[in-house]
Amino acid sequence: AQKVTQAQTEISVVEKEDVTLDCVYETRDTTYYLFWYKQPPSGELVFLIRRNSFDEQNEISGRYSWNFQKSTSSFNFTITASQVVDSAVYFCALSAYNTDKLIFGTGTRLQVFP
Amino acid sequence: DSGVTQTPKHLITATGQRVTLRCSPRSGDLSVYWYQQSLDQGLQFLIQYYNGEERAKGNILERFSAQQFPDLHSELNLSSLELGDSALYFCASSVQGATGNTIYFGEGSWLTVV
Numbered sequence: 001a002q003k004v005t006q007a008q009t010e011i012s013v014v015e016k017e018d019v020t021l022d023c024v025y026e027t028r029d030t031t032y033y034l035f036w037y038k039q040p041p042s043g044e045l046v047f048l049i050r051r052n053s054f055d056e057q058n059e060i061s062g063r064y065s066w067n068f069q070k071s072t073s074s075f076n077f078t079i080t081a082s083q084v085v086d087s088a089v090y091f092c093a094l095s096a097y098n099t100d101k102l103i104f105g106t107g108t109r110l111q112v113f114p
Numbered sequence: 115d116s117g118v119t120q121t122p123k124h125l126i127t128a129t130g131q132r133v134t135l136r137c138s139p140r141s142g143d144l145s146v147y148w149y150q151q152s153l154d155q156g157l158q159f160l161i162q163y164y165n166g167e168e169r170a171k172g173n174i175l176e177r178f179s180a181q182q183f184p185d186l187h188s189e190l191n192l193s194s195l196e197l198g199d200s201a202l203y204f205c206a207s208s209v210q211g212a213t214g215n216t217i218y219f220g221e222g223s224w225l226t227v228v
Contacts, residue, residue, distance in 0.1 A: 045219035104157040
């Protein structure tokens with residue numbers, strides 16, 4: 001069975017702090033895809049990143065970075081120098097190779113205070 | 115803006131009623147997905163259509179049905195509504211399936227059943 005676990009329900013930080021959101025996944029497939037989405041207070045789901053299981057390179061996009069480690073089945077997301085606009089719920093999701101649906105974690109609510 | 119358009123954004127209806135949610139996928143995307151986000155169930159996959167044909171089914175109730183039309187827009191029909199159907203319903207689209215493709219979500223339709 002496939003599963004995504006986001007153990008951190010809620011994180012609060014002060015602006016400019018770095019914060020890491022954890023994501024642990026379970027799958028028996030050798031080929032799979034991992035995603036992060038952001039859900040701001042307005043409700044929409046915003047795509048952040050997609051990573052396939054063969055690409056373990058870390059990725060950096062501005063203040064965002066992702067660390068994918070197959071050995072620990074983790075796909076963690078770090079925001080550097082957090083800003084109030086980063087306040088949102090962040091979801092990690094998994095898609096297996098031969099299925100077309102996303103399995104979402106329960107999300108981590110990030111609150112960034114000024 | 116993801117390019118996925120959903121209407122209506124908000125609706126309030128009474129128990130036992132029927133509603134239709136509408137979705138226009140991103141230009142060029144053939145696959146449409148419906149997800150439900152509720153407080154107790156989190157983000158759940160309901161159903162997927164690819165180029166007019168049902169492709170995958172998730173936790174969709176028998177009272178719910180969907181279809182994708184020749185112009186690729188999709189509708190989700192919810193009938194005999196119950197209080198527990200109150201949720202945020204997302205439509206998403208991708209070029210083909212989730213496998214290897216990014217899924218982009220619309221802003222969602224907030225359904226309140228009273």
